[in-house]
Amino acid sequence: MNKKYDAIVIGAGVIGTPIAYELAQMGYKTLTVDKLPDAGMGSTAASCAIVRAHYSTEDGVAMAYEGFKYWLDWENYLGNVKDEKGLAKFMNTGSILIKSQGHDWRKVKKNYDAVGVTYEEWSVEKIKEMVPAYDLHEFWPVRRPEDPTFFDESTRMLEGAIFCPEGGYVNDPELSAHNIMRAAETRGSEFIFNVEVVAIRDNGERVTGITLKDGTEYDAPVVVNVAGPHSYKINRMAKGVWEGCNIKTKALRHEVMHCSSPEGYDYLNDGYHTSDGDIGCYYRPEVGNMFLIGSEDPECDPQEWVDPDDFYAGKGGLGRDNQLTEAQWKAQSYRCARRVPTMTIPNQPRGVVDLYDCSDDWIPIYDKSDLPGFYMAIGTSGNQYKNAPVVGAVMAELVDKCEKGLDHDQDPLQFKLRHIGHPIDVGFFSRKREINYNSSFSVNG
Amino acid sequence: MKIFVCVKHVPDSAATIRIVEPNEIDETVTFLLNPYDENAVEAAVQLKSEDDDSEVIAVTVGKPAAADTLRSALAMGVDRGIHVITDHWPDSIVTARALKAAIVQDGDSGLILTGKATIDSEGFQTQFRLAAALDIPVATNVGAITRHDEGVIVTCGLEAGDEQVIRMAMPCVIGAAKTLNTPRYPTLPDIIKARKKAINEVEIESLGIESPDSQMEIVGLRPAVEARRKQIIDGPPREAVAELIRRLDEEVKIKLR
Numbered sequence: 001m002n003k004k005y006d007a008i009v010i011g012a013g014v015i016g017t018p019i020a021y022e023l024a025q026m027g028y029k030t031l032t033v034d035k036l037p038d039a040g041m042g043s044t045a046a047s048c049a050i051v052r053a054h055y056s057t058e059d060g061v062a063m064a065y066e067g068f069k070y071w072l073d074w075e076n077y078l079g080n081v082k083d084e085k086g087l088a089k090f091m092n093t094g095s096i097l098i099k100s101q102g103h104d105w106r107k108v109k110k111n112y113d114a115v116g117v118t119y120e121e122w123s124v125e126k127i128k129e130m131v132p133a134y135d136l137h138e139f140w141p142v143r144r145p146e147d148p149t150f151f152d153e154s155t156r157m158l159e160g161a162i163f164c165p166e167g168g169y170v171n172d173p174e175l176s177a178h179n180i181m182r183a184a185e186t187r188g189s190e191f192i193f194n195v196e197v198v199a200i201r202d203n204g205e206r207v208t209g210i211t212l213k214d215g216t217e218y219d220a221p222v223v224v225n226v227a228g229p230h231s232y233k234i235n236r237m238a239k240g241v242w243e244g245c246n247i248k249t250k251a252l253r254h255e256v257m258h259c260s261s262p263e264g265y266d267y268l269n270d271g272y273h274t275s276d277g278d279i280g281c282y283y284r285p286e287v288g289n290m291f292l293i294g295s296e297d298p299e300c301d302p303q304e305w306v307d308p309d310d311f312y313a314g315k316g317g318l319g320r321d322n323q324l325t326e327a328q329w330k331a332q333s334y335r336c337a338r339r340v341p342t343m344t345i346p347n348q349p350r351g352v353v354d355l356y357d358c359s360d361d362w363i364p365i366y367d368k369s370d371l372p373g374f375y376m377a378i379g380t381s382g383n384q385y386k387n388a389p390v391v392g393a394v395m396a397e398l399v400d401k402c403e404k405g406l407d408h409d410q411d412p413l414q415f416k417l418r419h420i421g422h423p424i425d426v427g428f429f430s431r432k433r434e435i436n437y438n439s440s441f442s443v444n445g
Numbered sequence: 446m447k448i449f450v451c452v453k454h455v456p457d458s459a460a461t462i463r464i465v466e467p468n469e470i471d472e473t474v475t476f477l478l479n480p481y482d483e484n485a486v487e488a489a490v491q492l493k494s495e496d497d498d499s500e501v502i503a504v505t506v507g508k509p510a511a512a513d514t515l516r517s518a519l520a521m522g523v524d525r526g527i528h529v530i531t532d533h534w535p536d537s538i539v540t541a542r543a544l545k546a547a548i549v550q551d552g553d554s555g556l557i558l559t560g561k562a563t564i565d566s567e568g569f570q571t572q573f574r575l576a577a578a579l580d581i582p583v584a585t586n587v588g589a590i591t592r593h594d595e596g597v598i599v600t601c602g603l604e605a606g607d608e609q610v611i612r613m614a615m616p617c618v619i620g621a622a623k624t625l626n627t628p629r630y631p632t633l634p635d636i637i638k639a640r641k642k643a644i645n646e647v648e649i650e651s652l653g654i655e656s657p658d659s660q661m662e663i664v665g666l667r668p669a670v671e672a673r674r675k676q677i678i679d680g681p682p683r684e685a686v687a688e689l690i691r692r693l694d695e696e697v698k699i700k701l702r
Contacts (some may be wrong), residue, residue, distance in 0.1 A: 151637050260630065323460060326475040337633035344630035347477045347517045348457060 005031040006269035007399065008210055010197055010444035012036075013044040014173060014385055015377050016226035020393025024187035026400055031218055032181075032191045035230075039175025041189065043228045044385070046354030048256060048294050049170040050273055050284060051386040052095040053117050054108040054162070055445050056438060061111040062099040062422040063387050068166050069419035077389060078183040083352055088176035093285065095167025095273045096127070099159040101140045102277020102296065103444065111160060115422060115430070122161040131272065133265050135341050142280035142298035145334045146327070158278060169255075169273055169284045173385060180389075197227075200374065206236065207373035222399055224375045229308040229355035231378035235369075244370030245431040252358040253304040253311065255324050257293040257332045257351040258286060262342035267291060268340035275444070279335040282443075291343060293336045293351075297442035301331065308355055324349040356382040361439045366394060366429035368402050368409070375399055376431070383445035386443035393418060398426060446555030448501045449548050450489045451575070452518050453480040454511035455565040468663045476510060478517040483628035484621040488590055489558050490522035491626065495592070500524050502551060506543045507532060512644060517640035520631035526644040527551060531653065536661035537566075539654065541574030546652035548579075551645075554616045556597070561586045561620040574575025576618040584611050585620030 006027075009020045012034035020030045036042055036063030051071050053064045069075050071090040078087075099105045112119050124136045137154040144150060170176050181191055199211035200223060209219035225241075227234040229251035235242040242248070261267035266289065273284040280298035283291050295301060311321050329349035337343050359365060366377050377395050384391065394415050402408050412427025427433075439445070453458070456462060460474035478486070486503065493499040503518035505511045506529040515526035548554050555592045557579075559572045569585075576583030588608070589600040596614045602622055603609055631639070678685045693699045 151640065262632075314470075324475070329475070332635070334633055341633055342633055345636065346630045347483065348459065348480070349475055 002209065002217045002219045003031075004272050005029050005218060005220040007031075007224065008033065008218055008220040009224045009226055010210070011042070011226035011228055011230075012039040012177065012181060012191055012193070013178070013226065013228050014040060014047070014388040015040050015223075015228075015380060015391050017184060017265060018389050019224055019226060019377060019395045020189045021180050021184035021187065022396030023399065024184050024189040024390040026396055028222075030184070030189045031220070032184075032189065033197060033218075034191070034193050034213070035196050037193050038178065039181040040127065040174035043354045043357070045174040046256075046352045046371070047173040047385045048282070048292060049173040049176070049385050051090065051169055051283065052097075052167045052273060052275060053112070053164055054095075054097045054103070054105075054275060055111065056104055056107055056319045056440050057428075058111045058114050059424050059428055060445055061108070061117060062115045062417060062420065062424060063113055063390050064418040065117050066390045066420050066422070067386045067388070071170060072166070074179075078179055079186060081179070081183040081186055082145040083175075083179050083182040085175055085178055087179055088173070089093045089171045091168045091171050091285070092166065093168040093272050095164045095275070096122070096131075097162045098274065098276045098278055099161055100138070100276065100278035102142060102280060102298070103275065104440075105162060112162070112164075115420065117164060118166060120163045120165070122163050124158055124160055127161050133262055133340050133342060135339055139338050140278050142278075142300060143329075144300050144334070145330050147300075150334070167273055170385075171287075176388075179279070180392075197234065197237070198369055200234070202239050204374065206373055221373050222375065222403065223373065224395065224399065225375065226377045228380070229311075229357045229379075231357050231376065233308070235378070236307065236370065238371050238374050241371050241374055241376075245365070247360045247365055247379065247431055247433060247435070249357055249359050249365070250305055251308045251311065251357040253306050253353065254295070254382060255328050255332070255351055255353050255357050256295075257324070257329055257336075257349070258288075258294060259333050259336065259350075260344050260346070261289045261291060262340065262344070265342075276339060279338055279442075281332060281336050282340075283336055291336060291340065293332050294443065295328075295332055296444055299417050301328070306355065310316045310356055322353045324351050324353060337443040346412075356380075356443075360383070361437075362441050362443075363436055363439050364429055365431050366391060366398065366426060367431045368398065369371060369431065373403075375402075381445065382443040390417065394424070394426060446496060447552055448489045448492055448499055449551075449554050449557045450482070450501060450503045450518065450523065451544055451557065451559040451571070452486065452503050452505050452514055453479040453560075453563045453565070454505060454507045455479045455563055458564055459624075460666060462668075464666045464668065467665050470666065472510075476513065478514045479547060479560050479563045479565075481562055481564070481621055481623065481662070482518075483560075484522070484623060484625045485558035485560050485619075486518050486521050486523060487626045487628040488619075488621055489556075490555070492590070492592070493522070499555075504544055504547050505529065506535060506540050506547075506649070508532060510590045512695035515644055516629050516636075516639050519642045519644075520636045521629060522635075523642075525642055528644050528646045528670070529649050530646055531649040534663075535649075537568050537570035537574055538657045538660060540573050541578055542654045542657070543649055543652060544571070544575050545578040546654055547647055550647075550652070556615055557616065559619045559620050561622050564585050572618050572620045579616070581616050581621070582613045583618040584613060586622045588618060588622045588624035
């Protein structure tokens with residue numbers, strides 16, 4: 001006899017664990033399976049774990065702002081669980097959105113007003129006062145250092161910034177997933193690691209369970225795909241699911257860089273998370289008084305779509321293929337150094353490489369599927385870490401409502417955000433949607 | 446005074462090196478300024494700051510891509526570069542002869558700095574061959590340099606933690622150790638400035654180097670696989686750590702207390 005559960009979650013990352021946690025709180029007996037040895041060790045571990053509210057849509061802003069409330073109240077969200085590894089910490093640095101041509105900041109401001117996000121408008125003088133290390137010239141358009149005009153002096157100044165005091169980042173994203181796992185376990189959730197799903201079983205009408213590589217079968221009437229960069233591979237295992245998605249996901253290789261903070265600047269303690277569309281970068285403090293520099297995917301940068309199994313097998317070595325490319329190292333560190341000209345750039349590239357699970361329009365898919373009982377929370381496109389606890393709540397309600405007869409495709413679930421009370425049309429994240437051209441088509445979401 | 450710094454374009458130590466049979470490596474990985482050479486560059490730039498009449502010149506022997514490494518040295522404060530261009534990976538005999546020819550062609554040297562080793566071939570030879578070819582003294586694994594009359598006093602690290610203090614006449618060759626200094630890393634304005642500094646490109650054939658009687662040739666490359674002996678210490682963390690300290694102390698002979 002196969003072991004039976006009410007729901008199986010594939011993937012114990014920062015999105016999978018809260019789904020299991022929320023389902024468990026609704027009374028579902030859940031099993032979460034993961035290929036890796038512990039929770040959060042996949043692409044979650046390499047997330048920059050930025051917590052900011054600026055998104056191009058009102059629902060995007062609302063969801064992210066709702067997420068803030070979870071991170072600010074982490075212990076209570078976890079039911080004050082004890083984790084032997086300690087708790088992840090929300091570093092509430094505040095978040096600067098540079099007003100630039102690279103961000104539709106007017107739309108963000110409008111969305112902030114609609115949702116009720118607390119923010120301040122900063123003039124260039126105010127930014128300079130708060131962050132003397134920033135050079136506030138405008139450098140737009142974003143270019144690569146291979147382009148000789150990259151190094152041109154600028155005589156134009158930026159307009160200012162929108163500052164959101166509640167923003168920041170989480171210091172250890174892997175640990176945050178582990179914390180949620182421990183919380184879920186107190187509600188009876190089970191987790192199995194070092195196992196690989198090779199089949200999604202169905203009885204012709206609905207999903208019935210999963211089969212692991214060693215032949216073990218687990219049965220459940222609900223299976224949720226939260227496999228991160230492997231999401232499309234899991235979807236292809238489930239009958240009709242991949243074909244039934246109008247929006248597809250695939251794995252995108254992405255690099256983030258570490259550069260030392262300028263001498264005399266305690267960036268780790270005094271710095272702010274900054275989204276800087278003017279130079280196509282976002283940056284935040286990192287341990288060791290470093291700048292952690294991410295890319296906002298400017299059009300001039302190449303995209304490298306990879307097979308996640310090849311990537312995690314490592315390129316000629318063990319572990320993930322975590323080697324920065326020289327050209328991208330230069331592009332991102334030089335771009336950030338335009339804003340922070342006293343920042344030093346070592347000769348040896350330093351940083352982290354991992355994969356985004358990217359959808360066609362860079363908006364996630366939080367949905368049911370064409371196979372009854374099979375759900376997905378995929379295509380998080382590098383911008384959903386901050387939303388993870390919210391997604392847990394949304395997905396658990398979606399599963400529960402659909403299992404109780406809701407026709408989500410015809411009559412999409414309207415989810416009321418618990419803390420801020422704002423309603424979300426979950427149909428926005430439908431697999432059946434047409435490509436959303438309002439999206440930024442980047443990590444900005 | 447002209448201070449020459451010999452630098453090498455080497456694969457990043459963090460790169461996964463793939464061997465391309467039979468005797469080459471996949472050169473698509475990141476290459477950078479040899480880390481020990483960074484200490485040599487830093488020392489040269491510091492010496493220059495004490496003597497306004499000095500000029501620091503970085504010299505490399507390498508493929509066209511080695512120009513990137515010269516630019517890194519220029520961004521760290523070197524005044525100009527000399528790139529001896531070759532399509533091969535020359536051995537240390539040819540490299541030393543090429544460096545000598547390029548330096549002599551440029552003019553009288555006051556001081557020649559190198560890293561104590563390169564992290565790719567780890568031959569530990571070029572600095573000695575260069576000094577021998579120029580018939581000047583050499584000291585390696587240098588952790589301190591002071592100017593003294595017409596020469597220098599250097600402190601060299603020996604095995605077992607001892608140090609040797611040597612007085613040398615100039616010109617001489619100094620092989621920099623990691624302990625010599627902390628290399629300054631450039632800012633973007635330094636990097637932009639370095640783009641405009643001069644690099645003199647010299648084809649190796651034009652230097653008229655005498656062919657050595659014999660040469661080293663790499664006939665094959667094999668990955669070095671380190672056999673690790675794993676020991677697992679079980680138990681509560683406090684006891685496990687105490688046991689770890691005991692083993693490091695008694696078995697590995699690392700003094701922690």
